[in-house]
Amino acid sequence: MGAGAGGTLITPVSGPAPHPDLDRHFGPLTRAEAAVVANIGVGLLDRLGTSPATGEDQPDLNVRAELIRYLLLGGPDVPRMHEKGIRLSGVRITGTLDLEGCRIPHDIGLLDCWFEMTPILRSAVIDTLSLDGSTLPGLAADRLDARGDLLMRAARITGPVVLRGARIGGDLIMDGAELDHPDDRALNAERLSVRGSALFRGTRMRGTLALPGARIGDDLDLFAAHIDRADAVAVDAGGVQINGDLVLRRCEVRGRVELVGAHVPGDADFSGAIITAPGEIALNLNRAEVAGAFFLRHEARIDGALSLNGATLGSIVDDAASWPAPGDLLLNRCRYGGFLAAPVGAEERLDWLSRQDPTRWGDDDFWPQPYEHLARVLGEMGHQDDKRTVLIEKERRQRRIRISRARSWTRKVFLWFSDRLLWLTTAYGRRPLVAVIWIVFFWLAGGVLFAALERNDNIRPNVMVVLRSPEWVLCGATQGETVTLPSLGLDRAGLAAEGQSQLDCWSAQPEAAAFPKFSALMLSADMIFPGLGSGQKDYWSPDTRSLQGYLGKIYAYFQTIAGLALGLLAVAGFSGIVRSD
Template identity: 30%
Template sequence: MEIDELTRPERRVWEAFPRGEEVDLAADGERTVRARVLRSLLLRAPAEDGEIPALRLRGARITGELDLHSAVVTAPVSLRECVFEQTVVLYGAEFRQLALRGCRMPGLWATTVRVDGALRLNDCRVTGPLRLSGARVGGALFLGRAVLDAERGERGPEESGVALRLDHAVIGEDLRAASLTVHGQARLDGMTVTGYVRFDDARFLHPGGPRNTALQAETLTVGTDLHAMRMRAEGRVNLRGATVPGQLNLAYARLSNPGGVALRASSCTAGEFWLREAAPVEGAVNLRRARFDLLHVAPSVLPGEVLLDALAYTTLAPALPAAERLEVLTRDGDGYVPFAYEQLTAAYRHIGDDAAARTVQLAKQRRHRTTLSPHGRLWGHLQDVTVGYGFRPLRAAGWLAGLLLLGAVTFGLHPPRPLKADEAPGFNAFAYALDLLLPIIDFGQEKAYAPEGWYQWLAYLLIVAGWVLATTFVAGVNRTVSRA
């Protein structure tokens, strides 16, 4: 393109490029710049001795298609508050620095783009798909306050509903996308971020049915933290297999996908997972096979259906009574999951609350009882009432005391006959009942006297109950002492 063919604003851009000067057309009456002029300028990259060329343009209306497919652009590019008439094509292109801050465009096709430094898309308004699949960004990726709307603009069938594609992208530093708004699906599958991800105050909006996914981030890998405080998601948030060694923070978030799964974090691994003071989740929560050092979630945040099979954690927060945590386990869509009870028991033992751990184990036995046959449930009820499945040793001691009193009073009023009257010691009702109840104690009363009729059956009952209750009491005490 010859310089004589340029319009006045295009000439200003062309002359400023070799010196890296900014051209501001925001207040200019003539703001139109043809995309092919910018393309020609970037590919030619004219320079002046002692100057660093760069394209710095603000407030332009760019007509035509800016097509830099597979181009190698050596000069930094900064376009601010520009309006593009057509989709920007940067497929397979290479840049040193690229900034499209505050720009408006019908779409951005930048699949497999390479940027040595930062890629800045702050405050952009994109009315079609933003495609960055397989992108390689050496610095940070900025998407703060950007608005992406897949419901507008033209797109192919394969892009239906997808507003942001960052799948398999590699970000050398951070992904900074606070207050990002995405109308449609954001797809981040397999993305790797060396630093942190910031989605604070972001909105991922893809409602319309229980199968709709608002944030698709399977096998996402983050170097430090993923913060999405106050995030709002309408549609499923899918973090299956994500790895976040630091903090996965969804505090104060609002997750909604009625009739479907609102949060899927199965097989997810994170140092800390926070749902602190989040709004009650609308939809199911799937945490199967996830692993966290700290899980910060209140029962009131979790929905009526949770999936917790093989969920592993070390510490639970906030600190709550066992009864409140146990209520969550009754919502498990998989039914009775023994591992969930064992994991909760381990969490209470980790903080030294053995009483709460025993409460969880007792609840586990009661839940297991519901899965048994009728005679198994009957035996379970008997164990529960008498000794609390061995987790209530003092209850066993209470039963022993009650039976001892029953035996002492009954046999005191109706003494059994002596087997050998001339050799029998003097009868003592209390000692006789104690002889029957405690198998390791022998006062000589049981061997010397024989009750008759139904009193004999009472003696048999005391003997059997004594064996069961005494064994349970000793086992319970030993369990408590061994964990102290």
């Protein structure tokens, strides 16, 4: 026996018992029981053992649970209890402490005690219950109404803790506790109501932490906790209502974490958390609402899938090293306001989205919404180029899926060709200026080609009167040759000098002075834009009498068709007609 913490040395009672009625109910009291009775009205902590009690039978430190119940409930034969309630430490409590349905207007402090049987507090109404440092085979406290705190710090509990429907007016604190119920729920707190915080910092738990439908007035904090329920649900908190933050920072969980439909007006912090459930949804936040930030960084690791389907997040704070493996991310219908201290580039975020594999989870073959929402967020953050890149990737993937869905090979070929055309010309309508660049390219290429044709005498006038004129015909022969002109019925000598082309010869004649001069670039522009009106197309044309001229004529036709098509695609791109949204 030792000293009371903050109190006086507790000495055993000798001589006649001060409360003979207790002898009639319980017979002789042990030294620990006598000390408890003697100090019941003092209000100090009765530290009767120097260390946490063990299961060894030490008669001096045995306290019967029936005696504690008798003292708590009071009555005419019971010593008056201090307003602070019972405060007992370091004893072995034998029998069952059964307070089911009791109304106890005092605190109950049983610290560093060893319980032989599971305490029963079903439907009890108490103030604060403290079991700090104690060893229990379980706790049955369904529908408990604790107007103060429920404290089990550093407690060791080898059976289930049941708090179904319990109401706690203060905090639920199990920091550093050890709970061992490996094949079932180690803590069953379904529909628990806590006015303050629920704290499990450093808790080690073999079995499930079950908080479905719980309402917590402040934080739910599992900082550095270890929870082990492999191949099952390790944390079951579906529909939990948390008015503060959800903290799983540096928490290790073997098994699934279920937070479906959770409501968190603060942050959800999984920084440094390790959650292991290979091949399953390791962290399920489907339809959860987190008004603050969702943290996934600082070497956080999810061995399994992270599902945020239908979740609403205020913002995301993450790093690439903490993202799930490819195929282990589900983001369909997930909405978030932005990224804070996190990658925002299109390349990084497309890598993030590429970790989705809807077909793996028996869903659709493609989810367009995550790409559309990411693009919207990047646009709102001022990253317009990244937004456009994301939308182009979304179009590419969506169109590829559309081709795979097509049933006939003819439709597959048509879709493949049209998609490639839209990609090359306008990037699926997201970059309509690309079509303008193509037009400029074909214009310059035509100018170079027509200039080369003109140098090689493969351009000629495109006017029949000129082509039938004596000057043009005579320029087709050298000065030493004789040419018959059927229209005049005369034979005339050729006009071209030795080595001079027909076009150069004709251009040197006085009759050609009034004919428009040839311009390769303007002829190319006329071919691409038939309505340009420069006149080059009406007056000049590739000479199809040679192979080069014939190929130039084909290119001219191609220019006309390409110019019309690219112009229409550019207009459609600017208007958004060719986009799939």
